[in-house]
Amino acid sequence: MNIDVSPGSRNIRSFNGCWTCRLRRKKCDERRPVCEICASLHITCHFEQEKPEWMDGGARQEQMAARFKQEVKDNAHRRREERTDMSGDSIGTTADIAPRNGTSTEPDFGLSTIQRTGGNRCPLARKDVQGGIRLGQSDTILLMFYLENVLPFLFPFYHPSIVRGGRAWILEMMINSPVVCQATLCLSPYFLSLAQGTDNDDVLWERVLTRTRDAFVMLSQALQIINSSGIAGHLPGAVRIMASIVQLQRYEIAVLSLGNCEAHHNAALALFEQLLESVRPAELTEPCASFDAVLDRLRAASLSEEFLHIPSAEQAAFLFSSALLVFDDIVASTVLPERPRLYEYHKGLLGNTNGTEPRIDLEAILGCQNWVLLQIGEISALDAWKQQCKRTGSLDVMELVHQATVIKHSLEAQLTHIEAQPITIAGEYKSVLDILTADDNSRPGATKNQTYLVTQVWAHAALLYLFVVVSGWQPANSEVRHHVSRIIELLSSHISQPSLLRTMTWPFSVAGCLAEPMQEAHFRAMTEKLKPPSVFGTVYKAFEMMEKVWRRRDAGDAATRDLATCFRTQCHSSNCWFF
Incomplete structure (x- = not known):
């Protein structure tokens, strides 16, 4: 029996x-x-x-x-990761996303489990993928749970001004786009199960996976439409698909299903590049001019006069998703190591060109000011150049030091400036007009002061990264010890909410890998403070990586060790996606 x-x-x-x-x-x-x-x-x-x-x-x-x-x-999150990885859901290669030649090809998701599901299983597929949707009660509950709970947790710094439409674009996209709705709502059942204490329920988790598979089916249907008509012929639809892929990747990272993250990131990058290419006139030479052209094409003609300064839902989605793509691309480049794929767009998107505000504001979405990520991208590009020169036997150490010195001086100058900023507590509102017109970041209890501190954490980690690229693995160096100590101090004593550590996994990992034995307890305490582990899986995974590095302190490979090598100790493939 x-x-x-x-x-x-x-x-x-x-x-x-x-x-x-x-x-x-x-x-x-x-x-x-x-x-x-x-x-x-x-x-x-x-x-x-x-x-x-x-x-x-x-x-x-x-x-x-x-x-x-x-x-x-x-350990529920580890079991979920295994079950999700076994499902193998993948959007496929970048070549499957809207080919540059405009020919129609059927997207290959690479999975028979996806192809078998068809479109009928998806509860939201009640209309064509380009039309509106009718939400059932369960979908409405999940939608509101995402807006009220999941989104603030994933993006605690994202408080767009109410006079610019706030986060209404997310609601509009989810109501009017089945693709975005299905992709976004993959996150809600997961976090709702955690809140209800039912995350160990295998039946419930299978429902979560079913919703995820349905999201991929939706993307497949939408991609077929885009491929048949071309991106230029359906720009808003392409933006919705890009936003959906980015959302699905956030879901995969949240549940630590990392096997397909690299492929999905590459697909989103390919779609982003093709979006820009589709509207680039022949006479345009500046890379980011096409970015502006996409935004202009996405402007909603239906907005009445009083809403002229409010971006359309597609414009807001494009800006939001582009910011996440640029951020992911920079962090991923530190792991490979290679120059960021979007490197040519960095200065145009993140820099203050001609005295104007940057096109993308990472601080408003991720809590870290643009200048730090710009310099991390420069360090990554410098590291890629160094590795290439070493392979060909043509490394010019003097040139390496010269370029590194320029980056270092820029980082230190900006860091000194931001450290001098007074940390104040915002006062109460005096009138309803203050409430209606004030920028959300200036409100009582808002996160503006926290972004100054978060930016400092990233800046110290960037300087550590630069030191390792130029001087190698020297944890006992006084400069390294200073930056590690400052990161520990900022994270332990100054960041008001321990949960914000989830948004700083990369600098947390950089400092932890270079920590001395007596500092290990600080990183362990910061990690264990975050409960439950299933919610903060990325931080716990980063800590596992640190422990592996600590165990190899005396392994004798310090001469060849670098941060990219340390990061890859915790990765299943050539890339690392728990940051």
């Missing part, structure tokens, strides 16, 4: 198996050294010959049972 030994089986006791299964009253397969049940749950498997002291039938046994129960709960 076959016996169900799955993690969900109940009241089946093991008398000859491991002590963990005996205590949990599960049927053990007696595999050594770790049984199948314990391995699948990622919990400690006790296979001692003698009965453990804690199996005393009393308080110690109850404590151990509670400990195992907590281990099962804490």
Whole structure:
């Protein structure tokens, strides 16, 4: 007779198996050294010959049972990652996204599980993918849960001015675009299950995966329309697809399903580049002029006169998604290492050109001012140049130092300036007019002061990154120790909300990898403060990487070690997507 030994089986006791299964009253397969049940749950498997002291039938046994129960709960995100990775959902290669020659090709998602689902399973596919949608009650609940809870958690610094439309564009996109709605709502069931304490429910998680597969089906349908008519013929639709891919990638990172993130990032980058190419007149030489042209083409003709200064939903989605793409591209380049793919757009998008405001404001979305990410992109490009020169035997060390010095002086000057900014507590509003016209970042309890501190964390990490690129792996160097200590101080004592660490995983990882033994406890304490681990999986994954680096302090490879190597110790592929 076959016996169900799955993690969900109940009241089946093991008398000859491991002590963990005996205590949990599960049927053990007696595999050594770790049984199948314990391995699948990622919990400690006790296979001692003698009965453990804690199996005393009393308080110690109850404590151990509670400990195992907590281990099962804490490792839920790892089981979800495995199940999601097994589903293999992928948008495919960048070549599948709107080919440059304008020919019609059917997008290949690379998965029979996706292709089998078809369009009928998707609860939102009640109209053509370019039309509006009718939301059911469950979808309405998930939509509002995303707007009220998930979005503020993922993007705590994103408070667009209400006089510029605020976050209304997200609601409009989700109501009018099935593609965006389905992609965005992948996140809501996951976080709602965490809030309800049902994240260990396998049936519920399968529903989450089903919604994810349906989102890919929606994208497939939308891509077929784009490919048949070309991006230039359907610019708003292409923007909605790009926004959907970026949202799906955020979902994958949240649940630590990292296997497809690189492919999806490349697909979004390809679509972004083709969007710009589709509107680039032959006479335009400045790369970012086409960015402005896309925004101009996305302006809604239906906006009445009083709303002239409010961007259309597609304009806002394009700006928001472009900011995330540029950010991801810069951080990813530090791992490869290679020059950022969007490097030619950096100064035009992030810099103050001709005294005007930058086209993209990363501080308003991610909490870090543009100048830091600009310089990290420069360091990454410098590192890629260095690696190429070393491969060809043509490295000019003097030129390396010269370029690094320019970057260092720029970072230090900006850092000194921002450290001199007074940290003040915003006052109360005096009138309703103040409420209606004030920038959200100036409101009581807002995050403007926090972005100054967050930017400092990133700047110190950028200087650490630059030091390693130029001088190699020297954790005991006084300059390195200074920047690591400053990051610890800022994160431990000055950042008001510990949860904001989730937005600083990259600088947290850089400092942690270069930390000295006596500083390890600080990084461990910061990580353990964030509960539950399933919500802050990226931080815990970064800490696992640090521990691997710490264990190899005396491995003798310090001469060739760099940050990219450290980052890849925690990655499944050539890229790293938990930042």
